[in-house]
Amino acid sequence: MxxxxxxxxxxxxxxxxxxxxxxxxxxxxxxxxxxxxxxxxxxxxxxxxxxxxxxxLPLEHVLGWAEFHGLRITVEPGVFVPRRRTEFLVDQALARAPHARVVVDLCCGSGALGAALAVALDGAEVHAADIDPAAVRCARRNLAPHLGRAHTGDLYAALPAELRGRVAILTANVPYVPSAEVPLLPAEARDHEPATALDGGPDGLDVLRRVAAGAAEWLAPGGCLLSETSARQASAAQEVFARAGLAAHVAVSHEWDAHVVIGVR
Structure with missing residues (x-):
């Protein structure tokens, strides 16, 4: 531009x-x-x-906010901008666990998923985590009105130990762009969002594998893990969940061109 x-x-x-x-x-x-x-x-x-x-500069960084699931989400420069298609993931989570009391949002970025779920699940205990301190600062601001908490750290290592075995909804909007394709992304993402929020390793599934491998330890019985992926990666992502011992399937929205892999403990 x-x-x-x-x-x-x-x-x-x-x-x-x-x-x-x-x-x-x-x-x-x-x-x-x-x-x-x-x-x-x-x-x-x-x-x-x-x-x-x-x-x-991305419009959301210019404005200082992004619209997501009916909310105005604070987005600071350098923080991953929540995509509107990811609203489909929120809707899938609510359909699976409409009465969830404990929610965790890994790779939370601005905390958009956690905030949307906190609003829909009034009174739920909501935690978010990200490895990027700037993202966690945003997430804290976005979760504060809903009494949610945001933690800095690498995936499950960031979470309070007392959450083990209690999580009803575990969202993980992990980076899933294959490393070789990151330079092909639009400049708004490539130049203004952190590589840790985009680069998913050689096949785009490295972080997803780590999330899936630890999910059973943190999910409550019947709890669900949801993660966005691409159409091309959906089958492989589903297999990753299955190998981790989760009952897995892929939900698709043609309207949003969104693919969400869902695993149930």
Whole structure:
């Protein structure tokens, strides 16, 4: 995306902001301009936001938030942006365990999944964990209104020991892009999101294997593990879950082009 100078008075003339965003290559310039104008407090702030967007910064990092499952999720620069297709994972979790009392969100990023589940499962105990301290800071902000807790560390090592055998819903939106394909990702992801949130190893399933291998120890009887994957990897991901002793299947949303592998203890 090429940087394009923005008029100093976008609030006075929103069409100038739209034109600048379109010239920078923003496909949904009108929608992005509307969100910038709704978020900015002054004309100068809107101008600065538009210039950051035109330089290639993801819109959610420019705004400071992303919409996810009806919530406004805080997203700081450098933190993985929750994808709308991942709402399908949340819906699958709620369909499987509509009365869950203990929820864990591994590889939580901004904590979007944990926050969405906390809202839907009013009163549930919600924990999130990520290896990236910046992501955990975001997750703490997003979970705080729901009394959720976020922990820094590598997968299960970050969790309080008393959660073992009690987790009804375990979500893990792990990195699943094969290492060789990371350079082929859109620049917004490749240049502005942490590699640890994208790179899943040679076949994209390295982190998924680790999550699946430890799941039975943490899940309650009948508890479920859910993880997003790609259409190409879905069959292999299902086999990973099965080899870990979970009853596994893949749920598909053609509307969102989303694939979620689900394993039940």
């Amino acid at each position: 090429a940087a394009v100078p923005v008029s100093p008075s976008p609030l006075a003339d929103p069409s100038l902001l739209v034109a600048a965003l379109r010239a920078a290559g923003c496909v949904f310039a009108e929608d992005e301009a509307r969100l910038i104008l709704a978020t900015a407090r002054t004309a100068d702030e809107a101008t600065a936001m538009a210039e950051r967007r035109a330089s290639g």
